[in-house]
Amino acid sequence: MGLAFDPTGYERQLEEKRQQLTALLQPFAAPAPEVFTSPLEHFRLRAEFRLWYEQGQPHYAMFEPGNNRQPILIEQLPIASERINALMMPLLEACKADPVLGRKLFQVEFLTTLSGEALVTLCYHRPIDEQWDIAAQQLADQLNILLIGRSRGRRRVLQRDHVLEELTVNGRTWRYQQAEGGFTQPNGQVNQHMLGWALDAAGDNADDLLELYCGNGNFTLPLSTRFRRVLATELSKSSVRSALENIALNQVDNVTLVRLSSEEVTQALTGVRAFRRLQGVDLSGYEFGTVFVDPPRAGLDPATLELVKGYRRILYVSCNPLTLAANLDELHKTHRIVRCALFDQFPYTHHMESGVLLERR
Incomplete structure (x- = not known):
């Protein structure tokens, strides 16, 4: 991603995605999708680079899909956030100048936020120890970043292992703990659009919401304002920890979170x-009138499909329109699509995020 950066072709690519989603949803009599665009550049809040060594000197490298032998050496990445671009070369130069930081360094991972924080993970093919801590802390202070070191089976956290993001939805700002290595939406601006659309589609309700695959509470927090109570479920232990922290951070008192898979729910x-x-x-x-799902790329399994069909409304956000369409083959038997949306989380790629609101016939 990012190697085919071409802002002049953005509108054409977006129109192709709109047409593709429209065609996929056409058998289900869906209305025209609402389309939410991305900034043309500096939209991606996280990036991961392998280091490629030439004559003993490291370079950031990316690879075309399926080709890990022919690197494309880069110094800047236009799709990455401005903060990532500002940090790339100063960080690499510091690692080149200090063997404690640079020896057997093979990967650099950046996690940034709309709120301005940056966490960098340095990955090594050697053990790192207290000597690394001292050099890394100096670098963290110099660049005003959070820094983590990883070597086989070990992780050294200098300050904290997460950033604090702030997302504004319908005029309200929500704070999120986003952990290193945890899943977060990579395009912060489009994520705000997704949250706003979900909030609008949900409307105001006097009953309760069931949420499956809640992750770190990305959708949970704003949606909690539109329902009496929320029962949110997530299987990943690290995501559950972040979600609980985010619920407390935002003083949300009507959400109950349980660690269960969708099958267990x-x-x-x-x-x-x-x-x-x-x-x-x-x-x-609980009186569940609405179920919200944001499943992995594989979509909903048959048992979960049967479960969600039992609710009056289904709010479904999907990172894979093909599995969404496959699920709609079943959901369309009992529900009709009343709203749909295209969220361009991943410009310059074929990937798209979409959402549908279904109501019982």
């Missing part, structure tokens, strides 16, 4: 199986 809600992790949670007390 189905088993719990259908009474097939009891879970200790649900101890103290009165499932019978």
Whole structure:
């Protein structure tokens, strides 16, 4: 991603995506998609670079898909945030000048935010120790960044292992802990559009929301303002930790978070199986009128499809329109699409993010 950067072709590529999504949703009588554009450059808040050594000197390198032998050496990446671009060369020069920082360094990972924070992870093919800590802290102070070192099986965190992001949705600012190595939406501006669309599509409700695949609470926090209560579920332990921190950080008091997979949620809600992790949670007390799902690329499994069909409204955000369309083959039997959207999270690629709101027929 980023090697085919060409702003002059952006509108054409976006129109192709719109047409593709429209064609995929046409069998389900979907309305025309609302389209949310991306900034043309500096939109990607995270980036990962391998280092390629020529005559003993390191260079940032990227590779075309399927070709890891022919590097493309770069000094700047136009799709990456301005902060990443400003840090790239000073960081590399510092590592070249100090063997404690630069010896057997093979990868650099950047995580930045709209709020201005930057966390950099340096990955090594050698053990790193307290001597590295001293040199790394000097570099972190010099560049005003958070810094983490990784070597096989070990991680050295100098200050903290996360950044604090701020996202503004419908005039309200939400704060998010975004952990190193955890999933976050890479395009912050488009993420704000996604959150705003989901909030608008949800409307105001007197009943409750069931959310599957809640991640770090990206959608959970804004959506909590539109429902009486939210039961949010997520399987990843690190995402659950971040989500709990974000719920507390924003003083949200109507969300209950449980660590369950979507399959386990189905088993719990259908009474097939009891879970200790649900101890103290009165499932019978919820009145779910809406279910929100943001599944992985594989989409919803058959059991989860059957579960969500039982709710009056389904708000579905998808990172893979092909699996979304496959799921809609089943959901369309009981629900109709009343709104849909295209979010251009990944300009200059064929990837697209989309959303649909379905209501029971």
